[in-house]
Amino acid sequence: MEFKEAIKIALQSLWANKLRSVLTLLGVVIGVASVIAVVTLVNGANVYVASKVNKYGADVFTISKQPQIITSYDQYRAFQKRKNILLDDYKNVADNCKHCTDIGAQQTSVGKIVYGTKSSTDTVIRGNTWSMPEMQNLNIVQGRGFTPTDDEHASHVALVGSDIQENLLGGDDPIGKEIRVDGVPYMVIGLGEKQGKTLGQSQDNWVAVPLSTFQKTYGTAKTLTIYAKAGAGANALEMATDEGRQLMRSERHDRPGEDDSFTLETSDTFVGLWKSISSGFEAVAVAIAGISLVVGGIVIMNIMLVSVTERTREIGVRKALGAKRQDILIQFLIESASMALVGGLIGVIGGMGVAQIVTVLLGFPSSIAIWSIFAGLVVATSTGIFFGVYPARKAAELDPIVALRADN
Numbered sequence: 080m081e082f083k084e085a086i087k088i089a090l091q092s093l094w095a096n097k098l099r100s101v102l103t104l105l106g107v108v109i110g111v112a113s114v115i116a117v118v119t120l121v122n123g124a125n126v127y128v129a130s131k132v133n134k135y136g137a138d139v140f141t142i143s144k145q146p147q148i149i150t151s152y153d154q155y156r157a158f159q160k161r162k163n164i165l166l167d168d169y170k171n172v173a174d175n176c177k178h179c180t181d182i183g184a185q186q187t188s189v190g191k192i193v194y195g196t197k198s199s200t201d202t203v204i205r206g207n208t209w210s211m212p213e214m215q216n217l218n219i220v221q222g223r224g225f226t227p228t229d230d231e232h233a234s235h236v237a238l239v240g241s242d243i244q245e246n247l248l249g250g251d252d253p254i255g256k257e258i259r260v261d262g263v264p265y266m267v268i269g270l271g272e273k274q275g276k277t278l279g280q281s282q283d284n285w286v287a288v289p290l291s292t293f294q295k296t297y298g299t300a301k302t303l304t305i306y307a308k309a310g311a312g313a314n315a316l317e318m319a320t321d322e323g324r325q326l327m328r329s330e331r332h333d334r335p336g337e338d339d340s341f342t343l344e345t346s347d348t349f350v351g352l353w354k355s356i357s358s359g360f361e362a363v364a365v366a367i368a369g370i371s372l373v374v375g376g377i378v379i380m381n382i383m384l385v386s387v388t389e390r391t392r393e394i395g396v397r398k399a400l401g402a403k404r405q406d407i408l409i410q411f412l413i414e415s416a417s418m419a420l421v422g423g424l425i426g427v428i429g430g431m432g433v434a435q436i437v438t439v440l441l442g443f444p445s446s447i448a449i450w451s452i453f454a455g456l457v458v459a460t461s462t463g464i465f466f467g468v469y470p471a472r473k474a475a476e477l478d479p480i481v482a483l484r485a486d487n
Contacts, residue, residue, distance in 0.1 A: 204286050
């Protein structure tokens, strides 16, 4: 039997028993779809994390009270017991870090923004030193950023995100307009570049004011985050982080041998932690897919055994006409592989669809990994071949005389 003819017979068999075929392929579809969906979402998150790391720069490190990602409540409680990082800590690093080329600081709060009769709640309010927009690679698309004079004189000026411009200022030119941030008036001097959504949460609902102005309104007791950029050179980041760590430990009187009373993070720290988390997601997806594929493979084997029983006379006729044992074996293997491949194709399409729905509804980034599509199809086809071997061998070993006498 020719290969094309075997595939044609397999597809005809699937089409002739549509409901049975759908139920048979369900396990394979779920297994492949789950892997494709998770890999697509994790790959999208990896791309997003990499873009954020590249945005801040590989030569930037942060010093904060607690890590950006906390994996347990016990860790959160332990970090909350630490002393806040205050302006004196920032000034100590800014004045004494010789291997740092730029240093900035940021405090944050959440408040209400009012312009005329319109208002915005749950807006992130940032208190920035004048260099922070540059440290975070935040492009000012209109107006200007902060200056050292704004910081020094606690000027009532503000930078705004695109959500504030579009929702409060009606999409007009925001420069020179006065907004109220928790009741305090500020003049808008700059508009930040639109950044979009992450996990359904807008990254553009923010207002930034000079750190000195921020502290006059919200006090100096809130913890802040220090941003520092290392100079050029092969070991520049390592030397800068070592110096920053020593300066912080000295300022906070950390004893020798004790853990740091603060968290110092680089881009590698963040990326490494994210990879460990994302690998856990992928492991769970593989486990689910493995179970689904085994169940799907068993169902395929059962259906193929039923098919062998239903087509016993057909097998006898083929053998009587000269079909060899190998021809029958290949025919049924191609049928089981084709069945699984169709399930794999449906699973790939379904998995990508689920990932896109999650992206639309939750704003979670997704990016299709081409290798995962081919891997899903290969694994699905391999499952069909593996679980189709026993029914195919049973069909191939049928005695043609007994097969011709069978009552179908």
